Amino acid sequence: xxxxxxxxxxxxxxxxxxxxxxxxxxxxxxxxxxxxxxxxxxxxxxxxxxxxxxxxxxxxxxxxxxxxxxxxxxxxxxxxxxxxxxxxxxxxxxxxxxxxxxxxxxxxxxxxxxxxxxxxxxxxxxxxxxxxxxxxxxxxxxxxxxxxxxxxxxxxxxxxxxxxxxxxxxxxxxxxxxxxxxxxxxxxxxxxxxxxxxxxxxxxxxxxxxxxxxxxxxxxxxxxxxxxxxxxxxxxxxxxxxxxxxxxxxxxxxxxxxxxxxxxxxxxxxxxxxxxxxxxxxxxxxxxxxxxxxxxxxxxxxxxxxxxxxxx
Amino acid sequence: xxxxxxxxxxxxxxxxxxxxxxxxxxxxxxxxxxxxxxxxxxxxxxxxxxxxxxxxxxxxxxxxxxxxxxxxxxxxxxxxxxxxxxxxxxxxxxxxxxxxxxxxxxxxxxxxxxxxxxxxxxxxxxxxxxxxxxxxxxxxxxxxxxxxxxxxxxxxxxxxxxxxxxxxxxxxxxxxxxxxxxxxxxxxxxxxxxxxxxxxxxxxxxxxxxxxxxxxxxxxxxxxxxxxxxxxxxxxxxxxxxxxxxxxxxxxxxxxxxxxxxxxxxxxxxxxxxxxxxxxxxxxxxxxxxxxxxxxxxxxxxxxxxxxxxxx
Numbered sequence: 001x002x003x004x005x006x007x008x009x010x011x012x013x014x015x016x017x018x019x020x021x022x023x024x025x026x027x028x029x030x031x032x033x034x035x036x037x038x039x040x041x042x043x044x045x046x047x048x049x050x051x052x053x054x055x056x057x058x059x060x061x062x063x064x065x066x067x068x069x070x071x072x073x074x075x076x077x078x079x080x081x082x083x084x085x086x087x088x089x090x091x092x093x094x095x096x097x098x099x100x101x102x103x104x105x106x107x108x109x110x111x112x113x114x115x116x117x118x119x120x121x122x123x124x125x126x127x128x129x130x131x132x133x134x135x136x137x138x139x140x141x142x143x144x145x146x147x148x149x150x151x152x153x154x155x156x157x158x159x160x161x162x163x164x165x166x167x168x169x170x171x172x173x174x175x176x177x178x179x180x181x182x183x184x185x186x187x188x189x190x191x192x193x194x195x196x197x198x199x200x201x202x203x204x205x206x207x208x209x210x211x212x213x214x215x216x217x218x219x220x221x222x223x224x225x226x227x228x229x230x231x232x233x234x235x236x237x238x239x240x241x242x243x244x245x246x247x248x249x250x251x252x253x254x255x256x257x258x259x260x261x262x263x264x265x266x267x268x269x270x271x272x273x274x275x276x277x278x279x280x281x282x283x284x285x286x287x288x289x290x291x292x293x294x295x296x297x298x299x300x301x302x303x304x305x306x307x308x309x310x311x312x
Numbered sequence: 313x314x315x316x317x318x319x320x321x322x323x324x325x326x327x328x329x330x331x332x333x334x335x336x337x338x339x340x341x342x343x344x345x346x347x348x349x350x351x352x353x354x355x356x357x358x359x360x361x362x363x364x365x366x367x368x369x370x371x372x373x374x375x376x377x378x379x380x381x382x383x384x385x386x387x388x389x390x391x392x393x394x395x396x397x398x399x400x401x402x403x404x405x406x407x408x409x410x411x412x413x414x415x416x417x418x419x420x421x422x423x424x425x426x427x428x429x430x431x432x433x434x435x436x437x438x439x440x441x442x443x444x445x446x447x448x449x450x451x452x453x454x455x456x457x458x459x460x461x462x463x464x465x466x467x468x469x470x471x472x473x474x475x476x477x478x479x480x481x482x483x484x485x486x487x488x489x490x491x492x493x494x495x496x497x498x499x500x501x502x503x504x505x506x507x508x509x510x511x512x513x514x515x516x517x518x519x520x521x522x523x524x525x526x527x528x529x530x531x532x533x534x535x536x537x538x539x540x541x542x543x544x545x546x547x548x549x550x551x552x553x554x555x556x557x558x559x560x561x562x563x564x565x566x567x568x569x570x571x572x573x574x575x576x577x578x579x580x581x582x583x584x585x586x587x588x589x590x591x592x593x594x595x596x597x598x599x600x601x602x603x604x605x606x607x608x609x610x611x612x613x614x615x616x617x618x619x620x621x622x623x624x
Contacts, residue, residue, distance in 0.1 A: 176589070199583075204600070271513045277488070
């Protein structure tokens with residue numbers, strides 16, 4: 001197996017571990033629609049709150065139907081999470097963020113409840129972000145990509161190499177607005193250069209760590225920059241920026257110093273721009289498929305049954 | 313549901329029809345590895361040849377293990393297909409091509425047998441091709457894409473609009489070689505312009521028609537052309553070429569005059585170049601996932617059991 005395929009197995013470790021079936025996990029539904037996946041240890045803890053979580057005979061866990069509003073659901077989940085946090089039940093809650101995440105059925109649907117960001121991975125809630133590949137055709141280095149090293153103070157992946165700009169989607173901001181805002185805050189990119197920002201699709205993958213489940217989708221943007229432009233950070237979240245020739249990027253992504261969950265966007269860039277192709281990756285179609293795994297399908301359960309898509 | 317999502321359901325109609333499970337279909341294995349998917353009517357016909365096809369208790373159909381060589385397997389399949397053709401059992405065999413298709417486990421693996429091209433869809437054998445998006449930044453029309461109208465004499469999709477260059481992979485040619493050869497034969501693109509040809513990834517989708525199953529993978533290339541270059545056909549397979557502004561392409565793909573199985577490559581181009589984005593397609597990530605459905609997973613059965621990937 002090639003190095004690229006191995007990497008794709010790493011950031012898709014939950015997809016590959018053979019444990020995303022009903023024996024090991026339960027779909028988590030709110031208002032009759034799936035919003036998450038819960039591992040056995042979380043289901044076990046949730047069983048203690050029968051007025052918050054309802055287990056049904058088909059193996060799904062639902063937010064109790066008596067909780068009919070966004071506010072009620074958010075308050076009850078917060079109560080549960082606060083208890084779990086006091087009991088030190090889950091390692092991810094040690095990193096309580098005091099910043100809430102809105103839980104929705106689909107990306108464009110209205111929010112059903114909110115929970116602390118650190119708990120999203122306990123419920124396997126889908127997370128969406130934007131990432132910008134900043135690149136330049138450098139006269140000496142050739143095609144090169146701007147990478148950031150994340151600040152040591154970041155709660156997740158401190159000190160790791162990452163794509164030039166990356167940020168989670170937040171309520172009230174469109175995808176493009178988020179990309180523009182993050183580009184300004186993280187890399188101080190001026191408006192006239194941001195005019196070149198180009199939407200280039202998205203990547204979907206399913207990572208797992210000791211903290212929980214990460215069914216992630218990143219909206220991907222490309223930004224070609226003049227060779228003499230140097231990004232600098234203005235919000236303290238970035239340690240430094242480095243312009244790295246493509247050839248070196250293709251080595252650095254395999255090191256433990258590269259944020260594993262940022263590799264899909266980097267690989268997608270390298271594939272779209274022809275640097276990874278059928279000559280250096282004989283299993284190119286499989287690699288491309290693994291950058292876009294069917295999260296839409298893994299999250300398609302509803303209380304009226306499975307949607308009519310059936311890969312099996 | 314958006315027009316783009318509807319289109320993605322059309323070219324993925326087999327993926328969405330809820331019939332790719334063991335109740336309706338059987339994995340087809342050769343030498344212990346899955347190479348295809350057989351629908352019930354094909355399984356029924358195959359049962360008449362117990363010395364060629366073996367049904368096992370787990371619901372899989374295997375080429376009989378007594379057929380140990382490429383030549384034996386190819387000869388026996390050809391014998392069966394010839395009988396089916398005489399009996400007019402399957403409509404696709406009316407279009408017998410007298411051109412063989414090599415059946416492999418994976419794209420880069422050695423061939424296990426060959427069969428007439430018209431029969432590949434009966435056994436749901438994965439098919440690989442190359443497609444080239446030819447485009448130009450035209451001074452008057454703006455960003456525009458060269459489309460071809462297929463010759464009326466083509467055995468499949470005659471007279472339909474298609475991407476500038478498209479062709480199946482053939483034995484002994486690499487993916488890039490096939491792209492270069494087809495670009496020269498189909499569109500007479502000179503070598504100095506082909507120097508700009510850029511690999512841009514691949515698309516995977518699962519189409520079904522009255523002829524059979526089409527689990528297709530296209531290797532995608534982009535080729536930027538000078539505004540004054542006009543392709544012309546030299547092998548009689550193309551009726552005409554037209555330079556179509558992106559805005560019009562985004563209308564034409566929805567018409568029945570556009571070859572349904574060419575839409576994935578066109579959509580992928582429009583997404584990678586920012587024309588379809590999160591502003592005009594709220595479900596962009598799902599659309600992108602549907603351009604790269606997990607064929608690697610749907611074709612991962614082996615006689616020793618399912619590979620350890622389990623989306624369900």
